[in-house]
Structures are given as structure tokens and as C-alpha cells.
Amino acid sequence: MSVPAIAIRKLVKRFGETAVLQDIDLEIPEGKVSCLIGPSGSGKSTLLRCLAFLEEPTSGMITINGEALGFFEDPTGRRERLPANQIRAVRTKTGMVFQQFNLWPHMTALGNVSEALKLVRKVPKAEAEERAMAQLRKVGLENRAGHYPSQLSGGQQQRVAIARALALEPKIMLFDEPTSALDPELTGEVLNVMRDLASEGMTMVVVTHEIGFAASVGQQISFLDHGRLLFSGPPAEIFAKPRHARLEQFLDTYLDRGASMLA
């Protein structure tokens, strides 16, 4: 067995007294698309944010390609915070895409994508812009390179954000409800870019409400509810014969909504 792209062990996250994530154990295989689904408040976004180290786990350990993220915890539970430069190095192995895009408004699309190459990788300006351009081409926006975020549609902004996250050539891409802030007719262009990435063999972790996307592209589906991982497995297993009562109920609400839209 090869090392999993991401291994999550006994992960607990509390905000004060409330436990948002409880004893999450999950392995995300390399080169696969792993979707996290579940109702609002189930902890799926928090789990993803822990993988990007935007939230610090209360206890437990996360490894990215076998390297500890943020904290090292030995089997006795003693944990140690890793040095800041090491944390930064491991973080750049993942690229993060946010629900709200979070592009920097004072930089053009090209500026947004090339910034980290210049600052973090110390790539000279001309080369950084060339590489940024290649990423913009990949998401079909090379003709928007000089545009500022406010001059782009939501779908275009999210594609620029994907290009920005790809700029440092991460091994893993994390998506936090990437289409939830978009008009329904703009979700397609973003999902297509994500499909292309998946077909190139990129390891992806996607928090999504797009059950259709999860069913068709996802290779591992994990269902969270009230901070617990209730089920994780291949989509055929989860959608065809959901054995878990809570999961069945959750999927039913989607089916109901689909049916009422047809009616």
C-alpha cells in the first residue's frame, strides 16, 4: 500500500465547549476525488479547513503525503507544534479554493495567480507571469489575465481562484463548497474545470452540496453528521443502497427537492 495523500487520525476540533469534529479517522487516497457531504453544521467545512490548517485541530493528527501538518502527536497523545517555516512548507502541498473565491481585489487575475510564485517560490517576475499564464490558460481565462476581480463574473473569479491555487503546483487540491456562491448557470464552468483536474489525476477533497457532482466524479464519498464521520466509501455503495438511516434521510431531501423541481 502506498502512503495515502492525506491521513487523518483521531481528529477532534472544539470551539470552546462545542465539539465540531469528533474522532475523525479518514484516509484520502492519492489521485482520487474525495467528496465530503453532509447537512449544514455537520463539520464538513471545518474538517476541510483543518486540512488547510486554517483551523488548528484540538487533538489528533493530520499527515499530508506522510508529513505531519502543524502538530506532531505521538501515540501517548503528547503533541508538539512544528516550526512555522515547516508548517508553511507542508501547507503549500495543498491548494485551497474557497466558497467566496477570496481573490485579492487590488491585483489583476494574472497578479493573483503569480503573486505566490514571486513571493514564496522567489521565481523571477517574467517567469512567474509566464507560469501564471499557463494556469489561466488551463482554466480557460488567458484572455482575462489583465482584468481585476471586480471585472469578472463569479464563475470566472472562481476559475482564477483555482488557477491561483494551482500556481504552486500542489499535490492536493481542497475545495470548500466551490459553487455555493454562484448563480446556478455559472456552476457548470467551475465544475468542468474541476472535472478536468480530476481526469488529470489530481488528488481532490471537495466539500459540496452538488450531490450530482459527488455521484459522478467522486471516487470516495464521506458523510458527516453532527461532527462525526458516519460513512465513507465508494459512491456506488453510498448512493445505491444507503444503509445508514441518517444518510438515507439526507439523500432523500435532495431527491425530494429534485422531484419538486420537476413537478
Place this chain on the structure above:
Amino acid sequence: MMFDPQVIIEKLPEIGSGLFVTLWLWIAGVLGGVVAGFVVATARRFGGKIVNAVLGTIVEMLRGTPFLIQIFLLYYGGPFVGLMLDPIPCGLIGLTVYSAAYYSEVFRAGYASVPVGHVEAAECLGMTRSQTISRIQIPEMALIVLPPSINLAIILLKESAVLSIITVPELTATVSAIGSQQYAFLEAIFILAIVYWVIVELTDRLGRMAENRLSRLRFSKA
């Protein structure tokens, strides 16, 4: 008795030297206050609870007491704790510290105006805190902090008149001394008001030009 500003205007060279002292103390005080205020706001934001509480208390003390009283305490009270300052250094320090307290609040609001997600995006890409501050947070807050910064600079110019009470040879001290000598106090005060007003107007124009330039550079509506 006639109202005759001419007797004051005749003393133009003296007025000029007072104006010069006011201008350089004001500009140095504002620049020092901007730098120190930014440092204080940054330390309060990232330095942890204790640093935030200590600096917060100092800022509140400075904002909660009149500048006149602060400058009095520094100049006349200083020697009791071994701090002997000449009028001009005392005025410069007083003005800088006072303006730093207000500028720190301007920058605190500036930091708060930058969406958390924009900073998180930078963090995820492996940028260091200083890179994030200089490349993301400062440029994003610039347009937000510019108008209150200009406004504050204008208030500080007028507050600098208070330095006359510790015998700093600035504009107010100079012109009111001329007024006393010439028995033309009202005329002196009148001229004084005009000079301050002209500087304020010029500063305001400059501020608006900077604002227009900055908003042209930046396309964000947010």
C-alpha cells in the same frame, strides 16, 4: 480703534519662521504617528491578549485626556521623573505620541476592513505574515484608511497650536506675541485663523487627489 491687519502682515518674516516650525513639527508628528500607530495596531492584532490589553489601555488614556494636559504633564511634570526636555523636542514627542494613539485606531479599523478570507488565501499559499501584511493587507486597507488619516492630520495641525503654551516658537505663539507687541491682538488672531485654514484646505485637496488616484488604481467595489 481700527481693525487693521496691516500691522501684523508687516511682520511677515517672523510669521514665516513660526509657520515653518508649525509645519515641520506637524509633518514629523503625523509621519511619526502614522508609523508608530501602524506598529501599535499590528502589535495589538497579532501580539496576543496581553500586548493588546496593555497597548489598548495606553491608547485609551491618550485618547481620553486633552492634548493640553498631556503636553503640560510631559513638559512640567517630566523633570520630576528625570525627563528634562526642551520645548521643541517635548512638543515633537507629545504630538507624535498623541497622533500615534489615534492613528492606531485608524489602522485597527483598516485591518478589520480586510476580509479574513483574503488573508487566509495568502496563508494557504505559504506567504509569511509580513508578506501578507505588506502585499495584501496594507494595499487593501489603503483606500479605507486614507480619508480618516487626512482628517486626523487636519485635526493634529490645529492641536499643534497647543504647543504655544510650552513656549514652542510655532505659528500661534509667534503671531500672538506680535499681536501683543503691536496692541493688535484681534488682528493677530484673525490672521492666524486664515493661515491655519489655508493649510487645512491645501491638505484636504491633496488628500482628495490621493484618494482619486488610489481608487483609479484599484477596481474593487468592496
